[in-house]
Amino acid sequence: MKLKKIVILGSTGSIGINTLRIIERFPERFKVIGLTAYQNSKLLEKQVRKFSPRYAALDKKHIPDFQKIFGKSLKILDVETDLEFLASLPEADIVVIGMRGSAALKPFLSAVRSGKTVAPANKEALVIAGDIIMQEARRHQATIIPVDSEQSAIFQCLNGGKRDELKKVYLTASGGVLLNIPQTKFDQLSVAEILNHPRWQMGKKITVDSATLMNKGFEIIEAMRLFDLKLSEIQVLIHPEAAIHSMVEFKDGSIIAQLGITDMRLPIQYALTYPNRIETGLKALDFFKLKALTFKEPDFKKFPCLALAVDVAKKQGTLASVLNASDEQAVEAFLDGRIGFTQIYNIIEKVVSRHRVIAQPSLTQILDADRWAREETEQLIAKKR
Numbered sequence: 032m033k034l035k036k037i038v039i040l041g042s043t044g045s046i047g048i049n050t051l052r053i054i055e056r057f058p059e060r061f062k063v064i065g066l067t068a069y070q071n072s073k074l075l076e077k078q079v080r081k082f083s084p085r086y087a088a089l090d091k092k093h094i095p096d097f098q099k100i101f102g103k104s105l106k107i108l109d110v111e112t113d114l115e116f117l118a119s120l121p122e123a124d125i126v127v128i129g130m131r132g133s134a135a136l137k138p139f140l141s142a143v144r145s146g147k148t149v150a151p152a153n154k155e156a157l158v159i160a161g162d163i164i165m166q167e168a169r170r171h172q173a174t175i176i177p178v179d180s181e182q183s184a185i186f187q188c189l190n191g192g193k194r195d196e197l198k199k200v201y202l203t204a205s206g207g208v209l210l211n212i213p214q215t216k217f218d219q220l221s222v223a224e225i226l227n228h229p230r231w232q233m234g235k236k237i238t239v240d241s242a243t244l245m246n247k248g249f250e251i252i253e254a255m256r257l258f259d260l261k262l263s264e265i266q267v268l269i270h271p272e273a274a275i276h277s278m279v280e281f282k283d284g285s286i287i288a289q290l291g292i293t294d295m296r297l298p299i300q301y302a303l304t305y306p307n308r309i310e311t312g313l314k315a316l317d318f319f320k321l322k323a324l325t326f327k328e329p330d331f332k333k334f335p336c337l338a339l340a341v342d343v344a345k346k347q348g349t350l351a352s353v354l355n356a357s358d359e360q361a362v363e364a365f366l367d368g369r370i371g372f373t374q375i376y377n378i379i380e381k382v383v384s385r386h387r388v389i390a391q392p393s394l395t396q397i398l399d400a401d402r403w404a405r406e407e408t409e410q411l412i413a414k415k416r
């Protein structure tokens with residue numbers, strides 16, 4: 032068995048932590064060679080002690096401390112400037128992208144251009160520049176194995192037929208914390224209540240995106256990019272039990288679903304061991320406890336962020352970059368208590384409607400749109416105070 036050498040971008044977030052839990056169980060299969068974090072230097076220090084990577088990147092201000100602690104045994108890098116270098120290390124086999132936000136775009140491209148196997152949990156890079164990423168992946172024979180649970184499910188289901196036999200993808204959504212709460216109550220909920228997701232343990236930003244269903248909207252765009260799907264080939268299904276992580280319908284009417292417990296270690300491990308499967312040590316899905324699988328149509332009126340994302344998916348171009356950047360800023364403002372919950376949509380919608388779309392944008396135009404949207408969003412947030 033060849034030892035797979037792994038770089039984890041964002042090792043102190045929930046994806047990074049779960050990736051390391053898997054690697055720890057299989058030291059004969061995997062070796063960590065690079066870890067990165069921004070401010071959580073304490074956890075990164077523990078991870079470096081335990082996994083002894085060759086490289087670690089973090090915020091500049093923590094670098095002197097790290098140099099004192101680890102001396103020459105560790106190559107210490109700056110997380111702001113050195114991620115592209117780390118993502119393209121000649122000795123790396125797999126690059127796991129656990130970091131969130133559009134900051135992942137450049138290292139993602141760097142990994143792809145180096146022909147790596149890339150395991151992205153990050154959806155922002157695919158949402159804003161998925162066309163460019165997929166094009167470069169083909170050109171450099173990089174393999175992209177998505178870690179986002181729905182995309183992993185679609186990827187796995189597609190093994191059940193040929194790509195040109197695909198008819199439709201069912202993208203499932205648990206419905207988030209607000210599924211059974213009337214819209215009129217949304218603004219009365221505290222940030223902590225919004226963060227209390229019923230099915231998945233995730234970072235704060237994505238948990239708010241799950242409450243607004245913007246996350247599902249991003250996943251529509253992500254799936255379009257990853258699997259070269261038309262918008263009309265994707266059906267969002269609200270599925271509160273979250274047992275089915277997505278499904279693919281083929282031409283003959285056969286539908287293949289991927290089911291499992293809601294634990295991110297499943298899709299992460301699949302990406303690390305692909306095309307093989309090995310045991311996870313996790314408990315299996317219990318159908319007797321589950322009892323029923325239920326489905327509902329999404330309510331676009333109650334969750335306007337989903338409708339907005341669908342509209343953006345239709346228009347494409349730089350608009351996806353604007354949607355993503357505006358959402359990042361607005362959700363951050365909500366988490367800081369600067370705006371209310373329903374203002375998240377109101378603000379993003381204004382920014383999206385003001386944007387002049389550029390079709391088939393270059394990377395520079397995508398990043399310009401990102402910057403423009405952040406400024407525009409911040410101005411609207413400031414006015415709301």
Ligand code: MG
Pocket residue numbers: 179180181182250
């Ligand atoms: Mg997901």
